[in-house]
Amino acid sequence: MEILNSVVVKYVSKYLTITSLDDYRDNESPSTFEGEDVFFEVHPSRTDQEFYAVDGSSRSFVSGKGIISVSAVALSSSSIPIYGVYPSLDGEKELELKEPFIAVASSVHENSKIDPYLYFGPYVSPISITGDPFYSSEGFEVIEGEIRSVLETKALKIVKGKGKVIVDGPLFPSYLYLTSKFKEKILEERKNVIDKDFLGIVKRLDKSRSLIDSIDNKTRSTIYQKYRIDPKIFLSDESFILHLVRFNYSPPYKILALGPFSKKICEKINVYMYYLVVPFHPYVSKFSILRIESLSKDPSILGIIASMGITKDGIPPLLALADFKAKKISLALYRYIVSIVERLGIQASFYSRLSGEVA
Numbered sequence: 001m002e003i004l005n006s007v008v009v010k011y012v013s014k015y016l017t018i019t020s021l022d023d024y025r026d027n028e029s030p031s032t033f034e035g036e037d038v039f040f041e042v043h044p045s046r047t048d049q050e051f052y053a054v055d056g057s058s059r060s061f062v063s064g065k066g067i068i069s070v071s072a073v074a075l076s077s078s079s080i081p082i083y084g085v086y087p088s089l090d091g092e093k094e095l096e097l098k099e100p101f102i103a104v105a106s107s108v109h110e111n112s113k114i115d116p117y118l119y120f121g122p123y124v125s126p127i128s129i130t131g132d133p134f135y136s137s138e139g140f141e142v143i144e145g146e147i148r149s150v151l152e153t154k155a156l157k158i159v160k161g162k163g164k165v166i167v168d169g170p171l172f173p174s175y176l177y178l179t180s181k182f183k184e185k186i187l188e189e190r191k192n193v194i195d196k197d198f199l200g201i202v203k204r205l206d207k208s209r210s211l212i213d214s215i216d217n218k219t220r221s222t223i224y225q226k227y228r229i230d231p232k233i234f235l236s237d238e239s240f241i242l243h244l245v246r247f248n249y250s251p252p253y254k255i256l257a258l259g260p261f262s263k264k265i266c267e268k269i270n271v272y273m274y275y276l277v278v279p280f281h282p283y284v285s286k287f288s289i290l291r292i293e294s295l296s297k298d299p300s301i302l303g304i305i306a307s308m309g310i311t312k313d314g315i316p317p318l319l320a321l322a323d324f325k326a327k328k329i330s331l332a333l334y335r336y337i338v339s340i341v342e343r344l345g346i347q348a349s350f351y352s353r354l355s356g357e358v359a
Helices: 002-016 140-159 182-194 210-214 218-227 237-246 300-305 315-343 350-358
Strands: 039-041 050-064 067-078 084-086 102-105 165-169 198-202 255-264 268-280 284-294
Touching: 050 140, 050 315, 067 140, 067 315, 084 140, 084 315, 102 140, 140 165, 140 182, 165 315, 198 300, 210 237, 210 255, 210 268, 237 255, 237 268, 237 284, 268 300, 284 300
Parallel strands: 050 165, 165 198
Antiparallel strands: 039 255, 050 067, 067 084, 067 102, 198 284, 255 268, 268 284
């Protein structure tokens, strides 16, 4: 144990806390930073405006015969904790959606004689919104991603125009694992829904490099001269921001923001991004780092989000509630369907057994 402790302290931790490179050099990169200073302080400010949060959850039963994916979506609000869910399994208010929340992907070859269109129903779909059948060879991530994305986008329409709406994740996700045909269709639908009242909150930045890749030559030089840190050496936005805060600020820690940065979605749509750094405690070096996305450049929304507080997972309670409810419904739906198909003799794969145990 002493050897292991020594290795972690001397090598592992030091490697992960490197703050700069001795041979700092300028590199050309496109300029998208639109702020006057790197960091600015955020003061919490309350509002009487209604806020909503939308989140979805999906799970999959994987077997040798194919994949069954289920999805659920939940809406919470500042005045009504659970504004609505879909589907409703325990009598809670159901959102006015008529979309399939179960997707079925056969393991048979796509050239087989089985016609997936014969098995289509109001709550079950063996086909994508593109009109193409699902096949298990695509992987459960693709099928889960499609039905969850559709439900979340449809749910956004329900609260459009009723107040500010918090979306879990980017306003316009990359849909990394999904087909280009699906991406084009779902993004077009999102463009028709998203307006300046919608806010995207991205809570997992440990694998994101949007910030680092957005820093242009001039801003990079400014950051290095002021903070003695080169942003380009870091592997993720989260590690870069944590180093900036921990090595340049002292307790009591304040709520800080970085930005805005902008990215063009299409000819008529620009998304502005701020990075909000919220300390879990003024005297503890632990922070929640969120990327806030909006179609508006106005930074006042940061103070409103900061006033909501954060959960132990580092996200606003309103979004955490929608997330919790969506996961609870998808798990109940998953377990119910699994109990049926297993009675029919369809054996679960190792992934499905593991998913049921850890969910």
